[in-house]
Amino acid sequence: MYQEKERYKNKIISEENILKIEQLLPSVIEREMFLNPDFTLDQAAKELKISKHVLSQYLNEKLNKSFSSFINECRIEKAKVLLQNKSNYSVESVGYESGFSSKSSFFTAFKKITGQTPSEFQKSSKN
The missing domain is CATH 1.10.10.60 (Homeodomain-like)
Structure with a gap:
């Protein structure tokens, strides 16, 4: 976990991206896209119209979770x-x-x- 935070220490997620994720992530969950066993970080990021790196950073920094932990x-x-x-x-x-x-x-x-x-x-x- 510490390594993840280190990796992003010089990169800040824009407020715009944070708002976008916070608005759209619940709809991805409500539509139960995670029920697909092959659902990936890349697919989630495409749904949210952001890069997978930004989504991964958001999950790590704001929720203290990896993508797989979040989906699980x-x-x-x-x-x-x-x-x-x-x-x-x-x-x-x-x-x-x-x-x-x-x-x-x-x-x-x-x-x-x-x-x-x-x-x-x-x-x-x-x-």
Whole structure:
């Protein structure tokens, strides 16, 4: 993380770009583009009409997250909704529906972000 901040120390994001990102990023999330397992920083930047370097810098400086951490958090939020509302889905299918390309990447990200496995979360949310 420190290395990321160092990399951008001489580059300042313009107020115009900050405003653009803050206005448009929620619509990218609302449209659930992150559900595509192949969604990239480059695609997100194109949607926001900014360079991928500016988007990466914004996420690092303003949100203290890498692009992949940001996207995984969006996916986990989607997975939590599915785990609470779709009891007919297997935990594995929830991972795929949430944009993860493998069961292991879903389980790893879910546990890292929530502190629980998807099954533990599902059981605790039903109680």
